[in-house]
Amino acid sequence: MEKLMLLGDEAIAQGAVDAGLSGVYAYPGTPSTEITEYIQNLPLAAELGIHSDWSANEKTALETAIGMSYAGKRSLVCMKHVGLNVAADPFINLAVTGINGGMVVLVADDPSMHSSQNEQDSRFFARFANIPILEPSNQQEAYDMAYAGFELSEKFKLPIMLRVTTRLAHSRAGIARKPVQPQNQYKLPDDPRQFILLPAIARRRYKMLLDLQPDIAADALTSRFNQYIDGTDTSVGIIACGIAYNYLMENYPDGCPHPVLKISHYPAPVDHINRLIDTCDRIMVLEEGFPLLEELIKGISHKGPKVHGRLDGSLPRDGELNPDLVAKSLGLPLAESMEMPEIVANRPPSMCQGCSHIDAYAALNEALKPYGSGRAFSDIGCYTLGALPPYNAISSCVDMGASITMAKGAADAGMFPAVAVIGDSTFTHSGMTGLLDAVNEKSPITIIISDNETTGMTGGQKSSGTGRLEDICKGLGVEPEHIRVFVPLKKNFDEMVSVIAEELAYKGVSVVIPRRECIQTAMRKKREEVKDLNKKSNCKQ
């Protein structure tokens, strides 16, 4: 069969579809977005009736996927690392309920924070939940693990975490496919009380989960994804987790002279690790993320074997790995290279020319002038770039939805006026509950929902509340006369400033909605219209 050139994300999507997937659930988040998009655009997935609509947030996505599993079918849920924080409640409890239809929880971590607020390592979360992890070293393994993950999940009746990082998620390689498996039949759980986590049942289920631990460890020990590779130079033994294995092998094109333990399936294979410790003078641990295994092997007493990695400075404590860092840690020579000329300036991302957020910020800055700076809390999205010059418009970006709740907290502390700037998609993701808190206490805050009618930063996916933001705000109790909408354009500057100024002065909850479509999605629509026209005219010829 011809190989497909797929991103790591796309390989996961194709692997899941070929494994008999019935539904994918997700909220967009770099670097996980392309998995769901691939399934949305895959004709085979449409033919097979695979669910692939976006969810409002990662928690609703995960819970819906649990529902599909309850009904016996295979479900995939995808998120970025910080999305797992949002979904942590169902995630941890899911390990206790177990699954019915196979379930894979895909988490894409972002070491080096290319597009994120932190670089947490999701393997800790899976360890916390006591479930197996699959961590591919390359795109083919990403496909194979998505394909095999559902079977593994059904074998132990547990969810599986599939963990990737940015580099693998966004890199392409040739993928060989496997045959498409049929979807599971609709079938309720054998034990009707399995999913009822009342304390009496939860205690029993949790014991079952603990009793399973030796079995899932034994399974990982013999997994084809873990490999002990002998080597003659035992001065150091190398543990390479996930994609770190590729960076290691890049440095040894003719094979590594040291014994290597490739780990892509956790719980970590302890027998293999012990063999490596017994064979080698010292151990180098290469992990893309936090020093999870390094710390475990070293032990809290530091009386264990001699272990190198991110904790002793052999590798940087933070950031993603690369072939050069791995070479340095092993004392290998680097290729001769030039320096970057000093004249090269940084080029950070910025809001697009013609972006509606720019006009909204211009008006907000003007309206806030009489009050001074430091009172606009913001959120996660393209508009976070309003923190940069020349706008310097916002004072915070913490997590999805925090703009509204932080503004409320600051108002409680005496700030007036306090402002929240949040995007439409972030508002429906996690802003609505905070707004309810503010309404309940009649907090004197102004919330700017900068509505570009899409999820912009991740590439223009559907936004859950498009067309219904005023109704949502009204429903939550915002007074209709304090829900103000305008079109953010230069020519409307004066109108925008006076609307915002009026609402800033109001000592209760007000919502201002600057609404204009994202310039990127608008241009894309235009291009597609032209394409359709071309197609039609071609057909006529």
Place this chain on the structure above:
Amino acid sequence: MKTDIILAGVGGQGILSIAAVIGEAAIASGLNIKQAEVHGMSQRGGAVHSNLRLSDLPIASDLIPQGKATLILSLEPMEALRYMPWLATTGWLVTNTTPFVNISNYPDIKEILSAIDNLPQKVALDVDEIAKSTGSAKAANMVLLGAATPFIDIPYQRFADSIVKIFTRKGQAVVDVNIAALEAGKAIAEKVLKG
């Protein structure tokens, strides 16, 4: 055969469309490929790059080690210099000379161009101007790719074939403009090679 390419530019310039054509040509040549891309925040006008690795042997890393890139292909002159630490001492730089200025502290373009000029092996060309003269400013990326074809160990015809394959659905006129752009770029690189 092993060619390690760093594609550089500014988010939105379309370096991935160049990668797509090279990738297609490499597959047609039966080569292994790995192509690391930048998605997410930087696509909003920030510095972006792609690591494109072609080889007849299996490729381990998605990322090219420093000092190992055989070719840097840049749609923007300052961005070309950003990736100098990756260029092999025997490698070539093929770059556009037209700056993309979306930051207030963009350096003096003369200094940028003179730093490029100091490199031993480079092809610097105004791809936007050349693209306009061959029929469409939209084909600037293909001018740059054309200038890179002599440094990639794949027969030239394969690049032309992949343009046909990728652009056919947009109509014959678009195919023709892009092929003309590819030719124009190639001609300039060949002139530089002849010295």
